[in-house]
Amino acid sequence: MMATEIKRVLVVVAHPDDAEFGCGGTVAKWVKEGKEVSYVIVTNGDKGSDDRSMTPERLAKIRAEEQLTAARTLGVEHVEFLDYPDGELEDTLDVRRDVTARIRRFRPDLIVTQIPHRSSSLYASHRDHRITGSVVLDCVYPLARDHLSFPELLAQGLEPHKVREVYLMVWDHPEVVVDISDTMELKLKALACHASQLGNFSRVEARVRERAAQLGKPKGHAYAEGFNRIVIPR
Numbered sequence: 001m002m003a004t005e006i007k008r009v010l011v012v013v014a015h016p017d018d019a020e021f022g023c024g025g026t027v028a029k030w031v032k033e034g035k036e037v038s039y040v041i042v043t044n045g046d047k048g049s050d051d052r053s054m055t056p057e058r059l060a061k062i063r064a065e066e067q068l069t070a071a072r073t074l075g076v077e078h079v080e081f082l083d084y085p086d087g088e089l090e091d092t093l094d095v096r097r098d099v100t101a102r103i104r105r106f107r108p109d110l111i112v113t114q115i116p117h118r119s120s121s122l123y124a125s126h127r128d129h130r131i132t133g134s135v136v137l138d139c140v141y142p143l144a145r146d147h148l149s150f151p152e153l154l155a156q157g158l159e160p161h162k163v164r165e166v167y168l169m170v171w172d173h174p175e176v177v178v179d180i181s182d183t184m185e186l187k188l189k190a191l192a193c194h195a196s197q198l199g200n201f202s203r204v205e206a207r208v209r210e211r212a213a214q215l216g217k218p219k220g221h222a223y224a225e226g227f228n229r230i231v232i233p234r
């Protein structure tokens with residue numbers, strides 16, 4: 001399935017908690033296999049609250065802490081926040097430069113990100129998710145690869161980098177199904193760190209278990225996560 005020489009993985013998602021929901025079990029599995037996994041979180045998640053006394057500043061701080069704890073639970077030590085406002089993400093030169101800089105700095109073999117178009121799930125199709133996925137693919141090719149793109153990054157010592165594979169977290173008909181039966185409990189533990197987002201965790205847990213069981217069923221896995229895969233020709 002995956003090329004065994006994948007050593008470094010970068011997960012780029014729109015919001016704190018997207019990684020745990022979409023690929024937490026896979027991330028934990030890769031960390032156990034000795035791969036180095038890092039996160040880039042594009043927005044600060046400062047709109048995700050129904051508490052009328054909450055402020056965007058306080059929420060962004062809470063969510064950054066929750067994300068760091070969740071990542072550590074899965075064995076991800078490095079998390080970077082690009083700090084764009086939640087729900088207002090646009091595909092701009094600044095966002096593309098910021099993501100390109102992280103790809104050139106972390107130099108991942110594989111990137112996991114969100115799918116750039118709508119699926120049957122309204123929640124999974126959040127505008128910030130679609131824009132993040134689209135930006136990341138533009139950065140993988142051609143922006144991170146070509147030295148003439150963003151010469152200011154080259155001047156900072158950020159050499160061009162070729163990513164080899166991209167996994168897109170998908171809702172419908174995944175091309176790749178990753179067995180997360182052994183890391184499902186860790187995924188749930190990491191998800192539970194996002195307390196500001198979850199309300200009643202037992203309900204969230206039931207939903208996540210059901211979805212992962214559904215994805216795993218055709219392959220005979222107790223639990224799974226699903227992706228589409230893009231292999232970048234050398």
Ligand SMILES: [Zn+2]
Pocket residue numbers: 014015018126129
């Ligand atoms: Zn999200």
